[in-house]
Amino acid sequence: xxxxxxxxxxxxxxxxxxxxxxxxxxxxxxxxxxxxxxxxxxxxxxxxxxxxxxxxxxxxxxxxxxxxxxxxxxxxxxxxxxxxxxxxxxxxxxxxxxxxxxxxxxxxxxxxxxxxxxxxxxxxxxxxxxxxxxxxxxx
Numbered sequence: 001x002x003x004x005x006x007x008x009x010x011x012x013x014x015x016x017x018x019x020x021x022x023x024x025x026x027x028x029x030x031x032x033x034x035x036x037x038x039x040x041x042x043x044x045x046x047x048x049x050x051x052x053x054x055x056x057x058x059x060x061x062x063x064x065x066x067x068x069x070x071x072x073x074x075x076x077x078x079x080x081x082x083x084x085x086x087x088x089x090x091x092x093x094x095x096x097x098x099x100x101x102x103x104x105x106x107x108x109x110x111x112x113x114x115x116x117x118x119x120x121x122x123x124x125x126x127x128x129x130x131x132x133x134x135x136x137x138x139x
Contacts, residue, residue, distance in 0.1 A: 005060045021078050028071030030061050 009017050017023055033039070039052030046054065056063050089108035 007060055021075055024071035024074045027061055028068045030056060030059070031063070031065060031068050034061075035063075035065060 004017070006014065006017055034052035034056050036052070039055070040050045043049050043051050043054040049057075053063055061067075086109055
């Protein structure tokens with residue numbers, strides 16, 4: 001997997017960056033990692049900022065810690081949304097009426113299931129890392 005910086009995305013394609021659950025997960029994980037104490041040493045070329053903040057700035061990651069919680073909220077929202085869409089598709093679409101209904105049902109369920117699994121994996125990874133970080137900061 002590779003990442004694009006937001007400044008590298010041209011034109012009207014920026015919407016894909018802002019709705020991507022992966023961008024929210026990566027942003028949350030990067031902020032959680034690079035704002036810890038081990039990255040708090042002064043940056044060699046600009047002693048007014050830390051190494052962690054310089055690293056985040058290099059990759060265009062926003063530095064407010066509230067982005068971590070926003071990322072977790074967005075991932076949870078996506079998981080709920082995709083589960084609701086899958087439930088509605090299974091409830092109201094029928095394979096008995098026509099082959100088109102069956103095709104739409106299969107596509108809807110498959111797409112939502114794949115997206116939901118991806119979002120849930122990102123969310124679980126984010127939450128696990130954040131819980132470990134909180135526990136390590138407390139002790």
